[in-house]
Amino acid sequence: MAAEEYDYDLFTIGAGSGGVRASRVAAAHGAKVAIAEEFRVGGTCVIRGCVPKKMLVYGAHFAEDLKDAQNFGWSTENATFDWIKLRDNVLKDVDRLEGAYTDTLENHDVIVFRERAEITGAHQVTLASGKTVTAKYILVATGARPQIPEVKGSEHAITSNEAFHLDKVPERIIIAGGGYIANEFAGIFNEFGSKVTIVNRGDQLLRSYDEALRDRLLQISLMKGIEFKFNTVFEYIEPTDDGRFKVKLSDCDEEIVDKVMFATGRMPNTEGLGLDNVGVEIGDKGQIVVDPYSKTNIDHIYAVGDVTDRVQLTPIAIREGQAFADAVFGGMEPVAVDHSCIPSAVFSHPPIAAVGMTEGEAKNKLGSVKVYQSDFRPMKNVLAGRNERSLFKMVCDGETGKIVGIHMIAPEAAEMMQAAAIAVKAGLTKEDFDATTAIHPTMAEELVLMR
Structure with missing residues (x-):
């Protein structure tokens, strides 16, 4: 098929940070671009990840700041907290950001399809509506999703996705996991007045961070009232008649909690994309395997961001998307994004x-x-x-x-x-x-x- 016979120069599946950047830059280079998103434009970071979570972190910090302010001469005895007001304001700003991301695409003449897309053949994509289009290049940028452990009753737990939509702050919450998501939400809920327990199947927190920092965070978290159970796994989760949950942990008695949250890692979104229809190589963790320039084993198909499971960070997805678009559509020398010496943060307390x-x-x-x-x-x-x-x-x-x-x-x-x-x-x-x-x-x- 000649290049001029394709419907688009680039079709991107997934309108998260990496997909939006790649699509916008490719269009700026003169490419005819379309993008498909089955949920909301902006992806995990903007819609239900680092951006709204950081807003909750800011809100949680006021709990300590109001107490500290008293020794600085401020009277704060009558301060109250309204979770619904914070929640709704955060979600309102998420709406604003989604609009901004959509405007960015449309201002660059990128066609936005708000539906699921599947690769159904070489250079071919079929949308959920049944519409089939062709593209010279296809970019997969579908991100990742929370991983749910195989636990009896796991369907009763929430993940970080649902945490932004709760109707009230849980009085008692168990958070499974030892990574950054678990520790961040533990700090958030603790400052909002929840009794928080972190349950970790291993024996340490934040394994990729320096031991001295991990130990210090554990000490401070314990001082703040957060409870930790290491080398512990869930046996079952059962709903109770009053809307709470009965939880059984290994080597522990049953206990009643308001919420159970799984923060046990994220897995790439590769299922149902039709990657097997064209023979795209998938790794042992479900990730799309790519070369240093984000190209799969199929010459016209690329992938960027969390779906490749290289480094699951928004700025990395953006860099990968930019490098892809500049090389493929901008005529620039291909650049392999440097994944070494990457700064990172955990917005714990x-x-x-x-x-x-x-x-x-x-x-x-x-x-x-x-x-x-x-x-x-x-x-x-x-x-x-x-x-x-x-x-x-x-x-x-x-x-x-x-x-x-x-x-x-x-x-x-x-x-x-x-x-x-x-x-x-x-x-x-x-x-x-x-x-x-x-x-x-x-x-x-x-x-x-x-x-």
Whole structure:
């Protein structure tokens, strides 16, 4: 089929962050583009992920801020919290963002099909309505979804998807998982007054983060009243007559809770896309297998974002979508997105942020390392009477002094980490940080004062 015989130059399946960026950029390069989305434009991050979750995190922080404000002279005794008001305001802003993403596509003349799409042949896509179209290139950007463990009664649990739509804050909630989603929602619900228990089948939280930060978060979370059960699994979940749930955990008695939430990882959305119709290779975790340039084993089919299970982060999906569109439609030199040294954050209470290697990883890879730390109580916490300490950690190559990792748990850690990550990515040394004048008094000055 000649190029001019295709209905579109690009057909994108999935209008999340990666799919929207790729489609918009391809259209800006002059391509004729269509995109299909079966749920809502914006994808997980915008609709039911990092954006609305961060809004809940902001709302939760006010619980502590209002208490702390009293030692700063403010009277807050009559403060009240209205979950419905917060929930509805967050969902209203999600609507606004969906509109903005849709406008971006339409302003670039991208055709938006609000229905499911399936690959039904070479260069061919069939929509749920029965309409069949052809495209020179097909991009799959369908993201991932919460993974539900095989537990008797698991259908009674919620996931992060449903957490944004609750009619009330649960008085008692069990959250399964030890990753960032579990710890973030544990902090949110705890600050809103829930009795929270995190149940983890393993023996540690946040396995990819530095051990010192994990331990500090556990200590602080326990102080805040969050309960943890490690090396524990669910045996069953049963509904009760009053709308709550009876939960049986291994080595524990039955208990009654208002909600059970699974935050046990995410799995790529590859089912029902027709990938097997054209022989697209699927990995052992259900992910689409791609090369460094996001191309599958089928030359005209590409995939970006969480559906490839390379790095499940919105900025990575956006970078991959941009690189794909620039190379395929912009005539630019193909670029393999660098998946190393990626900064990340956990919006727990307090938040964690990190970039580069942990101390353990650095020792295993480099052998000789030097570690610098600052363990301090932020000025705001001192006056507030909050006994909560922050920790900064810098890991350096023992031979060259090059910084290979920075890790911190502190209020606004993620905001500080963004600039620090640039320094690590650029290969700066401890001496470069030492030579930089501190901004005093700030928490960030500890980055250049560590010894």
